[in-house]
Amino acid sequence: MLNLEGRLYPMHLPSHSPVLSPDDLSIIAGVKQLTSGDIVQAREYLKQAGNKSTYTAVFNWKTMRYEEISSSVKNALGYDTFIFLKQGLEFILGVIHPDDIASFRRIHIQIFDLFYQTPCEFRCDLKFSYNFRVKAADGSYRHILRQSTFIQLSIDGKPWLEFIESVDITSYSRFSDIKLTVTNGRNGKSKFEFVEFNYRQVNYNISKRELEVLELAGKGFTTKDISSILSLSIDTVKTHRKNIMLKTGACNMPEAIRLVYGH
Secondary structure (H helix, E strand, O other), X not given: OEEEOOEEEOOOOOOOOOOOOHHHHHHHHOOOOOOXXXXXXXXXXXXXXXXXXXXXXXXXXXXXXXXXXXXXHHHHHOOOHHHHHHHOHHHHHHHEOHHHHHHHHHHHHHHHHHHXXXXXXXXXXXXXXXXEEEEOOOOOEEEEEEEEEEEEEOOOOOEEEEEEEEEEOHHHOOOOOEEEXXXXXXXXXXXXXXXXXXXXXXXXXXXXXXXXXXXXXXXXXXXXXXXXXXXXXXXXXXXXXXXXXXXXXXXXXXXXXXXXHOO
């Protein structure tokens, strides 16, 4: 396991996994599911937004549930607010386009990697923006642009309340690749002002094990390291690396990482 500020990231949860659960996201975020707290500030945020194509929400990372969601979600997606409040994260993960789940996971791994790299006092200044597809109540898929920021942290600097604004951009933006953009609201007082990541929607038919090898190689682990982490022989890891390059058409692993991850 990797440990970052007490956040355990198990190696058996690959970033490309096609399955995602609230427990997975809780692990990625590095938070424990506790009871909800005071959300007065969060409700004030919700009073300021909402129209036909936009809906806003406040998500509690301690309870892994939505605290509030604007009634405009009915106009945007056709769902009543009580579905989000009652079924929570299980519901939203169930309506994300199946082809976008793996990227949704990678986005959140990247978000919390950057979150924990940023000093505690600047974490609420980070603005995250990314796109994905959601199945509306009428069965159609809508292209959603989500923008979020953490409006309250726990006493030890971990995520607590996240304010989310989602916009239906289907009518004026053709869906292609998924993109994550991160900006720093304090103009460079933390480590970066603007970071962008692209997640290409290309299916290279890479197996789950090959994706685990690719992810670890991207983190700088050697063939020997990967062999030890995944409990595989060195020859088996070499075979996986060879297959990855054959499937992607890459000349080397860095190029394969760039092709699959899009950056």
